[in-house]
Amino acid sequence: MLPIPNLDDRMFEQMVLEARKSIPKLYPEWTDENEHDPGITLLELMSWMTEMQQYYLNRVTERSERKFLKLLGIRQRDAVSAVCEASFSGVQQPLVLPQGTPLQAMEQRFETLQSVQLVPGGLEKVIVRTETAAGDFTSNNHAQIAYYAFGPMPRKGAHLYLGFDRALPANTEISLYFKMFERYPVAIGKPDPAASQSSSAMIASAKVGWTFAGADQDGQSESWLPIEEVGDGTAHLSQSGEIKLRISSEMKPIALYPADDRSRYWLCCTLEEDGYELSPKIEKISLNVVQAAEQETFSEVTSWASTGEPDQSFEVSSHLAFNGLHTVQVQDEQGRWRDWHTVASLQSCGPDDRCCELQQDSARRTTRLRFGDGAHGLIPPQGTQRVRLIAYPAAFDHARYIGSSKGLPWQSFEVSRGIVYKPGSMLLQVGYRPRGEDSVVWEDWQAVDDFDNSKSTDRHYVYDAAAGTIRFGNNEAGLTPPKSVEPNIRFIRLQAGGGARGNVKEGLVTGFTDIAGVSVTNAFPAQGGQEAETLDQAKLRVLRELAAPTRAVTAEDYEAIAKATPGLRVARVKAIPLYKPGMRDYPKVKAPAQMTVAVVPYSESDQPKASAGFLQTIQQHLERYRLLTTELHVIPAAYIKVTVHAVVVMEPKYKNDQRQIVQQLRMLLQPMDHGQGAEGWRFGRSVYKGDIYGVISRLRGVLYVQDIWLDAEGTGFHKDQVGDIHIAPYALVYSGNHEVETISQTDL
Template structure:
């Protein structure tokens, strides 16, 4: 997108020619007919054309100066950010009964290209999640005799707790609010049933189960198979003014069911996720990610029989939940259990989705092994990569060396700052990268080595892409369109993908106009948060985050609601949202964590930083208006409600100044009446009432605010960190001017109901 700077001289060819022709009578009065085709007229046109070309070049100076100024600041355009997500993989054909390990970079078919971020093993099993849901109180009382009988049958001395085997995430669907698999289950555990593919004929199902169990245990390879488990915690919105920081890892145990000594009950083998961030991206179940579990030998993987005729203890005590579906039970090859680590005190774990054969993906593509040019031996050579918006961490660039082949060169942020030693700086094999444009620049022989003449420059590998187009809804990623198998000499099997949650985080590349707007702010804060404006601008520039509003509260400690605390800075952030009805926009935990991480790296060392949401105060409004003749009643009442919502909306263009309702400003009755009176069709405001939320008889109800002011008007008082949240608006037509605004939001009469008739239900006759 081009920058549109002011023109130094806006005269065009026609303007210059007209000016020259107008000067003829003053300078050459004897030339009375400067007609078209006249030699003198032709010379004037030639001069005007040359002048127009010079003015065009002169007008390029402001644009070039801005671009050069950005380069001098070291602030190139910000590259696009990729959307990220988690997908589950499975073989498209149930006849595939051997595992397949896919190298990182497997392509996922989608409207925009996605690739897997790590190596993953696709095993011929699927997983279904279950938990032992306790019986509701009514059912428990009704089945008291049955439970007592079961207690005697199984010889259980302790109290019996009945449960229902309840499936989670059916069909691969995620549960948005999540399920607390520890607190809501009788045994504080989540169970994953590992199922083999459906065999072509029922009599072949045992053979398919054996093959799937062998693949799950590593088979004859001699190495443990790695089961990739995707986990998406249901990250709750932070409590009001909750202090944001790194979340503590959840101490849990992953266990595989093996056979007990009696051959019927279950025993357990603990499996620990492979150590390292590359193998456990969930950071201890605190964020969405994938962990890889090394499975035991197939001889140790066991699933108790679900038929109570063969196994009376199916689902009893510490055994896995009983599956009564015969088709699923016939395909069961093993169980995986997730429970709290003993002695950890963990009593809650809310999950939105769990699945196996999972892998993380992002909206980028890998380009490798491509020659991008040959060196001319000149200084400051520039080469264009195959695409823009490159991931700097993934870029590997190689330069050909005489007699040694391609050699890797190092990316640096600034060639001028390679080293204070001139000899080191002169010989450093380094290059600069403009990630957004996809351009690499080499040194001049003083600041960085110059590639030798006629030596080729090759892109060994790099990942390119990103943008908002990658923010896709669930189910958009369907299959693997290209992948490389690791250590397997067989054709690539067809693999389908399932995307349980939306991909998010994609952001388009920065435009020149946005970069130009950053110049004044960059000169002021230099990526350091010192003044309130610095905090405001830096928070609004958090990558991959749509920040709708930022307020800075210096010296305010949020959890204690205490002002004037030295060294404390609280930054209130709200996500961008299209103006609409309640509820008002609230930041979730990942949103606040991204802003906090962006700001904390730029704040002074002694600053105590808090990134918080907003404390909203509920507000209800009733208003009565008289409507002018010629205006539709319902349309006017609707516009009255919308006018009040726009005025009290916390984001732009809400509020009287268009920046959202001011933080901590009281809501006054007279101010709202003025806003209502401006609505087209309102002849008079016949009354307006304000309501707050109050607890009456243990229930949360609307309560009319008192009129304690000197003029008898109502005011909703707000603290310096509060904003109003308009939850209810009732607008009525008071044509006679006698009824006034309703005094009870919970009992507003229906204007369409009859005065004498009472509505009652009737039972229709059915033939």
């Protein structure tokens, strides 16, 4: 960081003294330098003004720092809501839990983030069967003790069986949540918010398939039938997430070893294609789980596109839409929103009436809007996002109006008393009556951080969370809302929440009153809640983000970006410029415009091998950053097995201590750091006999090394005349079965 100079480095007395000393040289005729002289008074005045100017120039206020951050494209982050997985039990019949259903964790309010189909049933047994063993891990699943989904060494054909106490309903979406063990030394790459969903999608390393125990086509013999997979958020059990399944026919109970005490209803997950870098380890499998966030929604908006055809209908599954009050809006050809009223039947509406039917399905907990055909009710004009349903609780009906505009510049309105809203969730409308019309039209206004870039026609406002106010512009920087005698400024979308207080412990999300007999809990703590970013935190983040590569130009850029691949645990990366796979005599011979990236996944194996999906995911991620003229290759690291044969002369009492020598050699010749203090062998580094001499000679009891020779197995290496082993630039070494012979000094 550049040093900050001190601009306030001259005091008032110093400036007056310097000015008085210059008088004899500049103006010899000026002889009266006493305090009563007007010239001295002017010198003191100018010195005082200069000192004040220096003082303010030397100050960098918070406002200035925020402007500097804005120049760098950085804004302070808002508070983030904590998220947990809420699991429901006691369900006696299939029912839908709509999005936004409120939950309670002591004083904290949570809301479900999506709609979920709750089905009756409980998970009674969890069985893992491989080629060599079968185990019952039900107690592990209940106690949340991690267990392998397909054994420690997953092979094709391994099975994970889930036994339920009753048949799961057919032709119904069933949600299973898998909480995977994730506390590994290498963290998983975080998603890039700037990347599109398709470009950042993770390609699974293995493939699983789902079946269920049912009856054959004749309905007689038992059979394992395929299941329709609606969605898989786990990437084939590679990460925590939700799997949605749909069973096509009735389940049949069977007895399955080793849980053959009685018949149960089974789902089976089969490993169809192996290739996991890290064997999937499960902490808990849960039925009827949905993600919930610490937040409170005061008003929400659901929008649809209109085709302009008669008898259009739109449906939404939302707690507020089902239980709250409603305002229906349709956008006219001028881009203004008009409130339409709801009626019991469209037959009572005329051709020019702005009306629609609002119907609710209590079984599915959905809300449906139906519009007219031109004879009974107007038809919404064609266009995207032309129809809206605004839903809000009855208690917020009056509070959603924040006031009426006086038509003056810099108007400010108080919007919260002790509540901090999410700026990203705000959508504000300002209404006015056009000339010659009786009805009010509404226009959307956008929230901005400040009015620096706002023009006189921009409908912008600023939300000050600290003061709890909404501020409008002055018709030069931001438009001023039109004057109105009635309240004409209202929220149509508003949400509060966020902060570290939402990171509640497990088992605290228990408040749920929507459905009698159904209870809720969170098996794991809520995570991710963060307070709003302070100015100091934002400045530190700037330093980190400026240092992070945004383009892959140098080899270091490629390595840093590959390590941060979303969804993967990348342990080691080596970028090899001007190298193309299959080349010989590198680096003497180089390939222009080529970049090869060798990767090592995190694994519990001594030779971590990247699967095709792992390599494709990294390649797909790097393609967004590479230069257009660079051809990119992502390859797995190669492994060379190195075996050391040594004859070591020891002190007599350490003669039989070969184990410490072998242990040190294994720590030296390993591709990864397994927590033993070693860094892992460097890519492409030759194995010199001098390295082995040095490691052994430093050990306790070693007098000297009498002889050493090295053996190697693998491809792409060569052994020179002195016995050193030279490997390819994308290769690493691992230990073989070292043979160490120790000789006592007294035996020589």
